[in-house]
Amino acid sequence: MSTAANTKYLLICSVFSIAACAAHSPEIVPASSPEALRVTATTAADTAPKEDLRMVPPEAYMRTYLTLFGGLVPVEAQKRARGGDGAALFDTWDDYVSALGFPDYRLDVPRQTQTNALMVAAFERLGVALCDRTLEHDLKSKKPVPMNQRLVFAFDIPRAPASLDQKAFTPKFDLMHRTFLGYPAQLAPPDREARFFKLYSETVADHAKDDPKSRFSPEEEGWATVCYAFVRHPEFHLY
Amino acid sequence: MDYVVRADRLKFYAMSPLRRFALALLSLGAISIAADAGSAQTSPTKTLDDYKHFRVLAIDLAGRAPTREEVTSFEQPAFNVDGWIDQHLTGPAYVERMTRIYMDLLRLEPNLNFSAAPAQLYRTDVNGPDGKPIHVFYRSGQRRTREATDGEFCLSPEETGQVIRPMAAPIGAAINVTKKILDQYTVVVKPWWLYRDYKEKSPTQLYGKGWANPDPDYRPVEALLNEADGKTPTTEVRVCREEAGTEAVGHIYTSGRVKNVAATPDPNVKPKYAGGRVKPAPLDKPYAIAHKNEAVPCDGKMGLDYAPTCGCGIGLERCAPNSGNGETPAFYYPNHMPLGPGMPLDDVRQSALRWYPYWWSREAVHFINYLFDQDRDFREILTGRETVINGPLTQFYKNIQRGNCCGPEVGFGMLEEREPLFEPKNVPDLEPQDVGTWKVVPDRGARAAGILTTPMFLEKYASARARGAALYNAFLCKNFNAEKTQLTPSDNPNLMQRPGCQNCHATLEPLAAYFARVEPNSFVFLPAAEFPARNATCKKDKNGHLNGTCNPLYDVAFADNTGAMLRSAYGSPEHADAAPAGAAQDITKMPEFASCAVERVTSSFLGRPTTPDDEALLASLTSDFVKSGYRMRELVKNIVKSSSYRKANNLSSTSWRGGQ
Numbered sequence: 001m002s003t004a005a006n007t008k009y010l011l012i013c014s015v016f017s018i019a020a021c022a023a024h025s026p027e028i029v030p031a032s033s034p035e036a037l038r039v040t041a042t043t044a045a046d047t048a049p050k051e052d053l054r055m056v057p058p059e060a061y062m063r064t065y066l067t068l069f070g071g072l073v074p075v076e077a078q079k080r081a082r083g084g085d086g087a088a089l090f091d092t093w094d095d096y097v098s099a100l101g102f103p104d105y106r107l108d109v110p111r112q113t114q115t116n117a118l119m120v121a122a123f124e125r126l127g128v129a130l131c132d133r134t135l136e137h138d139l140k141s142k143k144p145v146p147m148n149q150r151l152v153f154a155f156d157i158p159r160a161p162a163s164l165d166q167k168a169f170t171p172k173f174d175l176m177h178r179t180f181l182g183y184p185a186q187l188a189p190p191d192r193e194a195r196f197f198k199l200y201s202e203t204v205a206d207h208a209k210d211d212p213k214s215r216f217s218p219e220e221e222g223w224a225t226v227c228y229a230f231v232r233h234p235e236f237h238l239y
Numbered sequence: 240m241d242y243v244v245r246a247d248r249l250k251f252y253a254m255s256p257l258r259r260f261a262l263a264l265l266s267l268g269a270i271s272i273a274a275d276a277g278s279a280q281t282s283p284t285k286t287l288d289d290y291k292h293f294r295v296l297a298i299d300l301a302g303r304a305p306t307r308e309e310v311t312s313f314e315q316p317a318f319n320v321d322g323w324i325d326q327h328l329t330g331p332a333y334v335e336r337m338t339r340i341y342m343d344l345l346r347l348e349p350n351l352n353f354s355a356a357p358a359q360l361y362r363t364d365v366n367g368p369d370g371k372p373i374h375v376f377y378r379s380g381q382r383r384t385r386e387a388t389d390g391e392f393c394l395s396p397e398e399t400g401q402v403i404r405p406m407a408a409p410i411g412a413a414i415n416v417t418k419k420i421l422d423q424y425t426v427v428v429k430p431w432w433l434y435r436d437y438k439e440k441s442p443t444q445l446y447g448k449g450w451a452n453p454d455p456d457y458r459p460v461e462a463l464l465n466e467a468d469g470k471t472p473t474t475e476v477r478v479c480r481e482e483a484g485t486e487a488v489g490h491i492y493t494s495g496r497v498k499n500v501a502a503t504p505d506p507n508v509k510p511k512y513a514g515g516r517v518k519p520a521p522l523d524k525p526y527a528i529a530h531k532n533e534a535v536p537c538d539g540k541m542g543l544d545y546a547p548t549c550g551c552g553i554g555l556e557r558c559a560p561n562s563g564n565g566e567t568p569a570f571y572y573p574n575h576m577p578l579g580p581g582m583p584l585d586d587v588r589q590s591a592l593r594w595y596p597y598w599w600s601r602e603a604v605h606f607i608n609y610l611f612d613q614d615r616d617f618r619e620i621l622t623g624r625e626t627v628i629n630g631p632l633t634q635f636y637k638n639i640q641r642g643n644c645c646g647p648e649v650g651f652g653m654l655e656e657r658e659p660l661f662e663p664k665n666v667p668d669l670e671p672q673d674v675g676t677w678k679v680v681p682d683r684g685a686r687a688a689g690i691l692t693t694p695m696f697l698e699k700y701a702s703a704r705a706r707g708a709a710l711y712n713a714f715l716c717k718n719f720n721a722e723k724t725q726l727t728p729s730d731n732p733n734l735m736q737r738p739g740c741q742n743c744h745a746t747l748e749p750l751a752a753y754f755a756r757v758e759p760n761s762f763v764f765l766p767a768a769e770f771p772a773r774n775a776t777c778k779k780d781k782n783g784h785l786n787g788t789c790n791p792l793y794d795v796a797f798a799d800n801t802g803a804m805l806r807s808a809y810g811s812p813e814h815a816d817a818a819p820a821g822a823a824q825d826i827t828k829m830p831e832f833a834s835c836a837v838e839r840v841t842s843s844f845l846g847r848p849t850t851p852d853d854e855a856l857l858a859s860l861t862s863d864f865v866k867s868g869y870r871m872r873e874l875v876k877n878i879v880k881s882s883s884y885r886k887a888n889n890l891s892s893t894s895w896r897g898g899q
């Protein structure tokens with residue numbers, strides 16, 4: 001369409017539009033009677049104020065940690081976590097106390113109610129120490145530890161190369177799930193166990209093929225890694 | 240009444256998980272469980288929300304996440320959640336949980352030293368007659384009748400070869416002190432920190448030898464247990480003769496020295512003072528001249544300042560030892576124990592100057608613990624005349640505290656504390672080494688007012704305004720927020736009237752006035768008889784000044800030629816006379832006291848600040864709290880059994896599930 005034709009078309013449209021507007025009188029909306037709206041359905045509303053999950057208080061975190069470590073007092077747990085093998089898995093509680101979010105009343109430092117990078121790093125370090133030392137206690141003691149005295153790994157693992165079988169993995173995983181998160185794995189999101197099993201399997205396989213210089217066998221390393229995953233799990237740190 | 244029973248409950252945490260679990264089961268009625276680690280059955284009746292609720296309850300009331308054995312127990316059909324709650328509301332974790340709420344608010348731990356001058360014993364070394372070093376304890380500023388040593392170490396520089404003063408390295412080369420001099424000016428004592436039976440004529444129960452079962456938490460540092468060679472166990476200590484004095488009452492001493500006379504009138508020649516001392520001996524103060532030979536109590540500051548016969552008492556019990564000539568370690572105790580005294584994170588050598596502040600803090604915690612453990616009327620946190628103390632605190636309240644008084648008060652005729660916040664006669668009999676034995680003291684005295692008159696509160700909040708603001712915030716849930724008002728120049732000393740200041744100070748000054756009778760940075764109580772709120776004897780002089788006696792305690796800004804106002808009292812002289820006990824009565828009668836307590840505890844358990852949407856819940860909880868007689872256990876039970884608690888923190892149920 002040429003420019004002239006285009007202009008002519010717009011002009012015709014404008015004329016018709018103005019004519020259409022002029023043909024209608026303003027619409028009058030009559031006032032409605034002040035009746036209540038008709039109830040069409042009733043549904044329960046939860047009006048309770050909502051907040052996101054909160055951080056487990058550092059006192060409760062530390063007590064939980066000590067309980068997992070066999071109900072030790074902090075100084076004894078520190079000694080156990082440090083060990084005598086030069087692994088440098090753990091420093092001292094004094095090094096961690098502020099990072100874990102404890103308040104310092106002397107210096108008027110309030111308690112931390114949200115995580116930060118340093119705190120997460122402290123959780124990580126404490127968690128690894130817990131997993132490694134309890135694995136040594138539960139699975140690597142010279143004298144086998146009775147099942148009811150095991151701290152975290154209350155199951156046996158095969159000495160031979162592991163059969164990476166999810167069916168065998170399930171009850172052990174459930175036990176650790178209960179230990180750290182407080183409920184059965186069946187109630188967890190459906191793919192959680194599969195994801196953990198993948199982590200376990202890959203760790204075992206990697207550990208076996210690389211022939212690393214490690215205190216742990218591939219299967220032990222696999223379960224230690226599952227333990228690491230639990231101690232850093234958000235559900236472990238939130239409530 | 241012994242508090243030991245409750246203190247023992249802290250050991251609950253030190254038990255093995257199995258033992259704790261067994262105890263928990265017994266108390267729940269012996270629910271049989273399958274503890275077999277391999278049995279991982281899911282309870283058909285429990286939902287994820289049920290498990291989550293149990294975990295929240297465990298964290299809040301048991302102080303930790305549930306163990307897998309407890310989860311197994313929870314899954315049993317017979318498990319009774321309400322019964323579990325009731326049981327844990329009497330447990331130590333509940334007490335700790337509740338105390339934490341108020342410790343987070345008040346932060347009652349010391350970042351301070353306490354150095355009442357008469358209480359500090361410093362230790363220096365001198366060369367003995369055989370040339371070997373000998374420890375000698377002494378006090379700073381001790382009056383002595385010998386000019387060469389009056390107010391200084393008891394052996395003169397000419398006798399030791401050194402100028403010895405506290406907090407400083409000795410000056411000069413040590414010479415051997417003769418036996419005659421040593422015996423003349425020092426004595427040996429079996430002190431309280433070494434002997435359990437130090438009050439006996441011939442103590443025999445030495446720490447580490449003969450003292451059966453010392454409290455495991457009472458641990459003097461090695462330097463106090465060994466002689467200067469570091470090896471020989473100390474069985475007695477050498478102390479300056481005056482410091483070893485055991486008299487209860489001394490007499491004001493005057494030396495006759497009223498003017499300094501240098502040994503030489505030539506200013507270019509270094510003056511020589513008696514015994515080689517580098518500073519002249521103290522002159523007689525006007526008070527000493529006016530009250531010569533009058534009796535003064537030996538356990539107060541007057542004894543140190545005026546009476547050479549006043550010492551540290553039997554076994555040096557009125558003094559605390561340093562292991563060196565300054566702020567040096569004396570005892571082991573923890574720096575950090577966030578889980579309570581049964582579970583310290585460390586055990587380190589600490590200065591004697593921190594010994595009593597450390598125990599003040601423990602007193603505050605034990606007092607609050609006691610209120611929650613015994614489910615006392617919560618108003619007692621402010622009004623209670625009781626407290627809970629141990630051995631070091633009995634020593635403090637009986638002996639050490641009194642050394643804090645009197646300085647400026649002497650000018651008003653108060654030579655020793657007349658109306659202490661804790662009456663010494665009400666202090667129970669415990670030995671200074673009984674660090675782990677805590678006793679409830681039913682009545683500290685007429686001026687006691689819960690946490691408000693504990694040394695820890697009064698030192699943490701050192702000024703009257705700080706004390707008033709802490710009270711306002713912690714117990715009425717209110718804050719002082721400045722208005723957006725331009726501050727205009729003003730010379731009005733009355734902050735309740737000054738534009739821009741009045742917004743806060745109209746409330747703060749009357750609150751501060753309640754604390755006008757407790758000295759700032761101290762806990763000396765100023766009785767109304769000696770220190771009226773408006774004192775007609777403290778008048779401005781022609782230059783607009785108050786005299787030196789009035790100035791430290793009375794406020795020149797609120798003085799005229801007819802008298803002056805006690806410092807911090809101008810906001811309300813009536814409140815000043817009511818003192819902290821009056822503040823406690825007035826505050827606890829305010830409706831905000833109950834609603835604030837409910838709001839604080841509810842907010843803590845819901846894990847979030849309360850909002851207007853919680854109004855109905857808070858109103859209901861407050862009503863029940865008041866009806867229950869301000870019992871926290873009832874309040875917490877109502878909170879944790881409420882649907883709001885169960886629904887709290889569930890906004891992100893998807894994110895709860897979403898965590899993989």
